Amino acid sequence: MISADDLRLTFGKGTPLENPALRGMSLTVNQGEFVTVIGSNGAGKSTFLNALAGEVMVDSGQIVVDNQDVTRLPTYKRASRVARVFQDPLAGTCENLSIEENLALAIKRGQRRGLSTAVKKQYLGQFRESLSSLKLGLENRLGDKMGLLSGGQRQAVSLLMASLTPSSILLLDEHTAALDPKTGAFVLELTEKIIEEQKLTALMVTHSMKQALDVGDRTVMLHQGQVVFDIAGKEREGLEVKDLLGLFEKQRGLEVDDDSLLLG
């Protein structure tokens, strides 16, 4: 379980470029929930995710993961509980390291690292097994450099790395946005499969309203650094993109003029 309470964060405070990114953001994600997050550019989606991960520190508010206050902890101290897949396929893996070395890094996420060999023999079976579930033939390429893989393959491996060890929450930051539609669909399908099989708690940011409604079991919309609506269960079933837009306009009393929300 992860809960954010009244998060506030302003970039460039006291300068002409002052930008309030989070203005009282509150959200609780319960154990086993798969929440999709939408919002226009500048709504605070990425900042919210970065705040949960620890990459940015909030000015005020509280973040609690599994009953522990992590608000002031840096990223690396939250890593045992928070797993993450980035938007940029190059960001989640090290291209100069081999596939098995990347996986070996991930299998120790948030744990103490000692002086024993990183790529242990007993890991290899597990690595091969999880890689073969991707059906990309990567199980025979453990020693290959990550840089040799395509963007989609790297994103699939990133996803695998994020789910290799248990986490309290999996953060997915528009992780299919940088991929071509076919590869994006493959990675999304894989995401759903992994989340369902391992019963993960996940928060997925997306630019596409359709995707936000198609996957997961709860949808949250952000606007100007706040949650404007939060739908789940029966209310969410059968909802379409135009209903979502209607909801948004009703909530805010304004027109949506951002094409990216309509086109998704």
Add this chain to the structure above:
Amino acid sequence: MLSEIAFYGALETGLIYGLVAFGIYISFRVLDFPDLTVDGSFPLGAAVSAVLIIHGWNPWIATGAAVLAGMAAGSVTALLNVKLKILNLLASILTMIALYSVNLRVMGRPNVALLSEQTVLTPWYDLGLAYHQVPVVLFLIVVLVALFLLWRFMKSETGLAMRATGANPRMARAQGIATGGMIVLGVALSNGLVGLAGALFAQSQGAADVTMGVGVIVIGLASLIGGEALITPNTVIRALLACVVGAIIYRLAIAFALNADVLGLQAQDLNLITAVLVTLAIVLPGVRNSVVSKFTRKKA
């Protein structure tokens, strides 16, 4: 042609600079941290070991102290960067400048002679080897031990975390790696190796001098880049071998250039030769590729 003594002399300094190149590999390549501290930590290692030796310490313990001194210097640079957010290059220049004063303080004068002292080399002269071969044999052993330990370290969980820190710090943090701590550890390790090199250099040359660090960074980089041009560093072991091979070849090239009378070069031309060799090492692999591609048909 090169005389036998000049040849062994080049091997000896080449092996010492191999240790420097290991250090530079860790900072520049593994951590992507351009660290110029080495120009100060090399003479620091020399100064610390020389002063302890003339005060009657065991030369190996004095050498160990030089390693620790180098590590401390590296830690200062890394902490200036990690804790005080000073740009890495500038942080290392600050430490390097400060070390000049520190080195003078350590020695109490600009240089310390070791000519009649017991050094790590002394017991090895009784083994029946030729005089000029002794340092080569001992330093080769030291370099091979360092190479093996570094190789094992880079393959360990902590070493892998260090490599990830340099290659992709954001990903490293997300994997729970304290990247700041890794930078401190790596830069300390790097300068510890350079301190070791300085200590061995002082003992084999018979003196520590406050100016002996000038240009060490360039020589180390020349060795690293030259070695990488010869041995593609696509694995850790190859990258480490490239450091040693590069350093030895570099010193041999220097010795050869200075010994070839036709070229008319003298010792004072050393820095010019270094700059030319570094330039060649950087440019030549590209030239080779473009020449090769002119003569080979591209495969579809």
